[in-house]
Amino acid sequence: MRIIIVEDDPLYAATMERLIVKMGYQIVGITDNADTMLQFFQTLEPDLALLDIHVKGSMNGIELAKKVQKLGSDVPIIFVTSFADGDTFEQAKKTLPYAYIIKPINVANLQRTIELALMRQNFKEKNNKDLQAKNWEEDILIKDSIFVKYNSRIIKVPLRELSVLEAKDKYVKINTTQENYLVRMSLREILEKLPPTEFVQIHRSVVINASRIENIELRDNTVQVGGEIFDIGRNYKDAFLKRLNMLL
Incomplete structure (x- = not known):
């Protein structure tokens, strides 16, 4: 699965990168800048995005999520942030993210959240939740690619392969x-x-x-x-x- 990350803390960005790679997922873009991340959404064809809220650039993570949605992207977004206050959460909630994770990250929680985000996205696309749930329990989802649950990872395989x-x-x-x-x-x-x-x-x-x-x-x-x-x-x-x- 192809993941993009926006995180303004270099040490935390490195930690996130290490954790994601260890989980077996592919990071195709990582930056501390919202404007660069917007380009990632448009050019890298990610399957999922992990966004910090406090980032560099002309907008924060929440504004970036709104911008992405206006452009028609339905890439699942997970906010990973140190903002635990109610006001920030309410603002973030308006973008309908797949999850809102408070730092520091629990590795198991992050991996489960990613799996659930991918599962929900594919349920949404196929528009038949009962059938999707059955297929996921049996370790596979099929669209233009198959998503195979292999050990603790989810592997995306294009049908052409x-x-x-x-x-x-x-x-x-x-x-x-x-x-x-x-x-x-x-x-x-x-x-x-x-x-x-x-x-x-x-x-x-x-x-x-x-x-x-x-x-x-x-x-x-x-x-x-x-x-x-x-x-x-x-x-x-x-x-x-x-x-x-x-x-x-």
């Missing part, structure tokens, strides 16, 4: 161009949520990304994806070849 999904007992192994992950969902449940224009089932336990096909051997009924050979199930062959005429 998926190669193969293999059913493994009660799990599905997701093979990507970078890493492989296990999620606690059935292959059928995941397939129903993937774009049918890109993904096709070739075996009762295998779904492939058609754009990742390297070659097909019709004599052996196999297909090569990501350097690996997979069998094409007899009951899936005709439908698979028919789909290829439309997909490729």
Whole structure:
């Protein structure tokens, strides 16, 4: 997950950076200036922003959040601040942040807050809370990317990087161009949520990304994806070849 940070205290900024990296997330921008942070929102495509309220530049963190919203960004914002007074909180609340954390930061609380912010954002985008909650409990959310809950981290994987999904007992192994992950969902449940224009089932336990096909051997009924050979199930062959005429 791509995170941007605005924090005017250099020591605290370094601490925040260390904690975020240790959690396994990627920091794509860090600054002490609200104007620079505004540029980050527009150019770095972050998944989440951690904002201090007292920062340098032409506006404070709350004003920055309002500006970002006026520009149409819906990036989740978490305020991380030393301002514990009611007036500041009421002003911050008007920007509808995903959370308001008082310094010093509790590491576990920060990580849970980030996870909840990401989860809420994806629930909002898919506009079906019951279905989203079920999917999250089963370790995956799907939109134009999948968000895989892996140990204590949330990994964002664009669908274009998926190669193969293999059913493994009660799990599905997701093979990507970078890493492989296990999620606690059935292959059928995941397939129903993937774009049918890109993904096709070739075996009762295998779904492939058609754009990742390297070659097909019709004599052996196999297909090569990501350097690996997979069998094409007899009951899936005709439908698979028919789909290829439309997909490729």
